[in-house]
Amino acid sequence: NAGVMQNPRHLVRRRGQEARLRCSPMKGHSHVYWYRQLPEEGLKFMVYLQKENIIDESGMPKERFSAEFPKEGPSILRIQQVVRGDSAAYFCASSPPTIRRDTGELFFGEGSRLTVL
Amino acid sequence: LAKTTQPISMDSYEGQEVNITCSHNNIATNDYITWYQQFPSQGPRFIIQGYKTKVTNEVASLFIPADRKSSTLSLPRVSLSDTAVYYCLVDPRRGFGAGTRLTVKP
Numbered sequence: 001n002a003g004v005m006q007n008p009r010h011l012v013r014r015r016g017q018e019a020r021l022r023c024s025p026m027k028g029h030s031h032v033y034w035y036r037q038l039p040e041e042g043l044k045f046m047v048y049l050q051k052e053n054i055i056d057e058s059g060m061p062k063e064r065f066s067a068e069f070p071k072e073g074p075s076i077l078r079i080q081q082v083v084r085g086d087s088a089a090y091f092c093a094s095s096p097p098t099i100r101r102d103t104g105e106l107f108f109g110e111g112s113r114l115t116v117l
Numbered sequence: 118l119a120k121t122t123q124p125i126s127m128d129s130y131e132g133q134e135v136n137i138t139c140s141h142n143n144i145a146t147n148d149y150i151t152w153y154q155q156f157p158s159q160g161p162r163f164i165i166q167g168y169k170t171k172v173t174n175e176v177a178s179l180f181i182p183a184d185r186k187s188s189t190l191s192l193p194r195v196s197l198s199d200t201a202v203y204y205c206l207v208d209p210r211r212g213f214g215a216g217t218r219l220t221v222k223p
Contacts, residue, residue: 004160033209042204043161045212056210091160093209105151106209108160 002027004094005074006109013082014117021112024074025094032075033093033106034060034067043091049075082116089113121205126218135192137217139205142186150181150188151206155216161204165190195221 005024013019025032030051035043045059049069060067064082069075079086090113093106122140129135141150149168153161165172167179167188178191192199204216 035212042213042215045210048210058210059212093160095209105149105163105166106153106161106206107163110160111158 004092004107004109006090006092006112008112009110010113010115012115012117015083016081019079019082019086019114019116021077021079021090021092021114022074023077023092023094023109025092026096026107028096029094029107030097031095032069033095034075034077035091035093037089037091037111046077046090079114082114084116087114087116120211121207121214123203123205123214123217125215126220128220128222129195130222131196132194135195135199135219135221137190137192137203137205137219138187139190140187141205141207144185144207148207150179150185152177152179152188152190153204153206153213155202155204161213164203192219195219197221197223 004026007022011019032049034046036046037043047060047067048056051069052071064080066078089111091108091111093108095106149166151166152164154164155161165174165177165179167181169181169185172179180189200221202216202218204213206213
């Protein structure tokens, strides 16, 4: 059973370009979270999605950032017009569907490291 | 949404037991407490999860008092490979705090 797959693992962009980060959750998982991590810091929540729905995007900047989790295919975190401050590791996590509030047992990918020149 | 607080760092020696405590005063009734381990350049890895009292698995124990406002991760007989950052998580939408950087020395 493959784990959470993120790609690319490393991405270099120049200021003003777009970055697209992809996340394929574990088989059978319908919940996806995206987090951002700066060096020596914890993971900051960005967005929580279920298939075709954004459940909570309170941690995501209102401008330039967007996320989707289509019915088919991976979840995508898109950053438009990147700036140097967007340089970070972006982690995706998935969790299985649950009939009650999500328990917080998350399965993480290895992250995508974005460097903005 | 619940916020967590942990010691920034801890040092230990091989073979010792390590206890890391996390405070989560505003934990909600439905929240579970989950601990993760993260090595450099890797994603966090699930260690253990509990709701109340004590939970034990093959790698750790988790102690949760009755009021659930804190929890303690216990790692028995640590080795050098346990050097990592440890996070407690109460609400996935709150994100992770800074975690506890555990350094195990020979």
